């Protein structure tokens with residue numbers, strides 16, 4: 012719940028410093044979701060004292076999503092994890108595979124806890140000002156900087172960081188081929204049952220015992236306790252489905268797998284999303300004073316849709332570039348060189364999924380079954396060594412991937428030269 016000037020949360024009231032008219036803000040952050048708030052957090056961490064304006068259409072910070080990621084590197088928020096699972100399961104439709112990796116557990120963070128921590132910090136900083144409840148209609152560069160227009164007026168700044176989600180665009184011109192662009196869309200329900208039902212030690216990353224007629228379709232299930240779970244119905248690449256169909260498919264799954272009739276469980280929370288999976292750059296117009304961040308800035312790993320860790324890295328790199336302008340060029344270079352490998356793998360992976368959707372269950376299951384779990388987790392978290400990469404490649408079916416590598420050559424080859 013919120014009103015102009017302050018935000019109420021379960022743990023208290025945050026007073027917001029309102030945006031000032033006729034002020035030129037050195038930094039404007041457009042969108043106060045994961046990326047916008049993480050960037051503001053990192054700027055404060057690095058001692059930036061310049062005025063920062065945060066603009067968002069939202070005026071509340073509810074528990075609107077769950078973030079999971081493998082604990083392969085520290086983040087300022089990892090200690091907020093409510094769960095740390097050392098095992099996970101994949102079911103390809105006929106067999107289940109359980110992988111164990113105690114060195115890199117799978118963490119779960121509630122977005123409400125993240126928002127609370129960040130808002131605690133940001134609302135006590137004298138240089139953070141807010142314009143919430145203001146849908147942004149236009150962002151344009153001016154001679155002096157950037158102008159952001161909302162229904163309630165304009166804000167002026169020198170630089171802007173934009174996390175307003177937009178459709179990924181394929182760069183114009185160049186090859187006539189378009190890199191594969193899939194959509195991962197999902198709806199999850201946190202449910203509570205009366206009798207012990209779930210194995211709290213083993214989340215299900217993918218259960219393909221679901222109808223596959225509309226493309227790869229699986230259930231993701233996080234067991235929060237023996238009686239509570241987040242059950243997510245996920246599709247890769249057909250057009251978005253109506254929420255009712257997602258709910259019906261969750262209900263079918265719970266009945267089939269756990270014998271739970273509709274009245275046997277209570278839905279406590281619901282979340283949904285659609286994450287673009289593509290190696291096409293989400294650039295739109297390239298503007299020197301507006302930097303895209305978060306999903307809008309291509310932070311989601313194209314082959315998996317995982318974005319939380321990448322957003323942490325992206326916003327730390329940007330904040331460091333601002334705090335130490337001399338080092339920003341070097342960190343961009345490093346970023347490019349280490350990312351070609353993942354661009355290549357992700358392009359081929361997506362091409363293979365697009366060409367052979369019926370193989371999706373087998374591909375994922377084989378990867379989790381045959382690859383060393385620590386190597387796979389490092390690979391998924393952009394930290395794999397060459398030996399890890401070889402282990403992953405050797406775990407995958409060769410013929411379809413080779414065909415996909417050849418077919419997608421025009422997409423990944425230019426990336427080798429940073430294009």
Ligand SMILES: Cc1cc2nc3c(=O)[nH]c(=O)nc-3n(C[C@H](O)[C@H](O)[C@H](O)COP(=O)(O)OP(=O)(O)OC[C@H]3O[C@@H](n4cnc5c(N)ncnc54)[C@H](O)[C@@H]3O)c2cc1C
Pocket residue numbers: 041042043044045046047066067068069075076077078079080145146147148174175176282283284285286304305306307316317318319320322
């Ligand atoms: C339900 C869900 C679960 C997810 N789970 C995971 C996970 O487990 N692991 C993982 O790694 N990733 C996950 N993701 C992906 C990713 O981490 C999240 O989407 C993350 O929130 C992306 O951060 P962001 O800042 O780019 O976008 P958001 O957090 O969505 O923030 C964008 C902000 O922009 C604002 N905005 C948009 N348009 C306008 C406008 N016109 N004017 C003003 N404000 C605007 C929005 O109100 C919002 O606050 C999940 C995504 C969703 C949706």
